[in-house]
Amino acid sequence: MNDQPKEAGVKERIMNAATRLFYQQGYRATGINQIIEEAQIAKSSLYQHFASKDLLLDEYLLSAKDQWIEDLAAFTANLPEGREKLLAFFDFRRRRLEQHEFKGCTFSRVIYELPNLGQTSADIIRNHKSTLRAFITTQLRAIKDPYPEADLEEMTDLLFNLSEGAVLHSTLFNNSKPLEDAKKTVGKLLKTI
Amino acid sequence: MNDQPKEAGVKERIMNAATRLFYQQGYRATGINQIIEEAQIAKSSLYQHFASKDLLLDEYLLSAKDQWIEDLAAFTANLPEGREKLLAFFDFRRRRLEQHEFKGCTFSRVIYELPNLGQTSADIIRNHKSTLRAFITTQLRAIKDPYPEADLEEMTDLLFNLSEGAVLHSTLFNNSKPLEDAKKTVGKLLKTI
DNA sequence: TAATAAACAGACAGACTTGTCTGTTTGTCG
DNA sequence: CGACAAACAGACAAGTCTGTCTGTTTATTA
Numbered sequence: 001m002n003d004q005p006k007e008a009g010v011k012e013r014i015m016n017a018a019t020r021l022f023y024q025q026g027y028r029a030t031g032i033n034q035i036i037e038e039a040q041i042a043k044s045s046l047y048q049h050f051a052s053k054d055l056l057l058d059e060y061l062l063s064a065k066d067q068w069i070e071d072l073a074a075f076t077a078n079l080p081e082g083r084e085k086l087l088a089f090f091d092f093r094r095r096r097l098e099q100h101e102f103k104g105c106t107f108s109r110v111i112y113e114l115p116n117l118g119q120t121s122a123d124i125i126r127n128h129k130s131t132l133r134a135f136i137t138t139q140l141r142a143i144k145d146p147y148p149e150a151d152l153e154e155m156t157d158l159l160f161n162l163s164e165g166a167v168l169h170s171t172l173f174n175n176s177k178p179l180e181d182a183k184k185t186v187g188k189l190l191k192t193i
Numbered sequence: 194m195n196d197q198p199k200e201a202g203v204k205e206r207i208m209n210a211a212t213r214l215f216y217q218q219g220y221r222a223t224g225i226n227q228i229i230e231e232a233q234i235a236k237s238s239l240y241q242h243f244a245s246k247d248l249l250l251d252e253y254l255l256s257a258k259d260q261w262i263e264d265l266a267a268f269t270a271n272l273p274e275g276r277e278k279l280l281a282f283f284d285f286r287r288r289r290l291e292q293h294e295f296k297g298c299t300f301s302r303v304i305y306e307l308p309n310l311g312q313t314s315a316d317i318i319r320n321h322k323s324t325l326r327a328f329i330t331t332q333l334r335a336i337k338d339p340y341p342e343a344d345l346e347e348m349t350d351l352l353f354n355l356s357e358g359a360v361l362h363s364t365l366f367n368n369s370k371p372l373e374d375a376k377k378t379v380g381k382l383l384k385t386i
Numbered sequence: 387t388a389a390t391a392a393a394c395a396g397a398c399a400g401a402c403t404t405g406t407c408t409g410t411t412t413g414t415c416g
Numbered sequence: 417c418g419a420c421a422a423a424c425a426g427a428c429a430a431g432t433c434t435g436t437c438t439g440t441t442t443a444t445t446a
Contacts, residue, residue, distance in 0.1 A: 010422085010423070024308065025308060025309070026307070026308055031402080032404060032405080033402095033404090041424085042423060043406095043424095043425085044407085044424075044426095045423055047404095047405070052405080104305055108365075109305045109308075112301060112305035112364075113219065113306045114219070115219055115302075125365065129362070154377075154378055154381075158378055161355045161357075161361075162358060164358035164362065165355060165361075168357050169354065172318065172319060173319065182354060184347075185350070185351055225435080234393075234394085235393060235394045236395085237396095237436085237437085240434095245434085
């Protein structure tokens with residue numbers, strides 16, 4: 001439990017604890033008291049840095065989104081644009097699930113957990129998913145340019161939906177296979193364009 | 194609020210209220226007290242029929258799953274097997290989201306809301322998703338039989354993942370477009386087999 | 387009519403929740 | 417040293433939650 005680096009700043013320790021707990025247990029299932037215990041900080045310190053639990057959620061989503069994009073960039077840094085990076089995208093999502101015991105997509109989880117999600121949080125998540133979608137579009141363009149606009153859109157959505165569906169099914173069955181299979185299918189689909 | 198038919202049995206009224214509330218607000222966000230109020234029954238009556246809230250969830254999932262399959266069957270009853278029913282599958286999921294204000298898939302919601310879901314509940318959901326997958330396989334076979342086993346599996350998973358991803362994105366963006374586009378894409382994919 | 391079962395109302399226990407507030411300790415900077 | 421800010425511990429308010437329990441009313445059936 002007490003695996004927090006004591007040297008880290010208070011705000012950082014709160015974010016670390018919230019990140020772990022919100023993802024592993026969910027937002028609603030995680031109490032303020034559990035966060036302060038794991039972060040080893042005082043309750044008043046938490047409310048000094050975050051006005052409410054809801055706002056902590058928003059900051060968590062913002063930071064998780066940045067981390068996600070950064071990790072993807074690092075994971076695909078040495079690969080050529082196009083086919084290679086697209087396939088690696090599926091490896092990346094698979095690896096994330098495996099590292100986190102198949103708890104699902106950080107952002108989809110929040111969407112489904114909070115049906116009446118605040119505007120700000122929902123915007124952050126939509127923004128993140130749009131970034132992923134743009135990543136796919138970029139790689140498709142690298143494979144075939146010029147790519148007819150209508151076909152590009154369609155293929156982007158196909159791959160985007162395929163990845164999300166595969167993440168969901170890997171989560172549901174606690175198994176990497178859906179994502180592995182999806183990657184193979186993408187490999188074949190890319191040969192047709 | 195008081196739109197429960199008073200004639201309906203107590204257990205039925207509980208299930209009706211739970212179905213509406215668990216889906217609209219989520220399982221954790223819905224309290225026992227709210228259920229008994231909407232169902233217009235006494236708290237002791239609820240615990241007479243369901244030993245705990247967790248077991249109520251399981252019965253809710255079972256009944257929701259049956260209803261889902263039944264509704265799909267009715268929706269596609271007059272269509273020929275194969276291409277038509279496959280395309281209608283996407284219409285069906287779109288219509289469900291539209292009718293429920295884009296709150297997402299009943300079952301995926303539970304998966305994501307309860308990361309430490311009980312074995313029974315998880316099994317019900319996995320069973321349901323397997324049924325959907327089997328529906329797709331059946332329709333693909335109707336289009337092309339014999340269908341090489343490996344290709345059949347791959348196309349099934351592709352369509353299955355595509356539908357789940359489209360449902361997720363329609364939910365996220367409160368918009369039917371992802372599911373409409375997915376249907377069009379399926380139409381094209383089916384021409385290639 | 388008497389007996390049995392089902393549903394009723396609602397108080398209650400006990401544990402949880404977020405957020406506030408008081409007062410103390412610690413560390414840093416001039 | 418003196419002053420200021422940050423973090424501390426932890427009690428507390430006010431509300432929520434699930435589940436239990438007591439005792440009453442209603443309906444059915446023998």
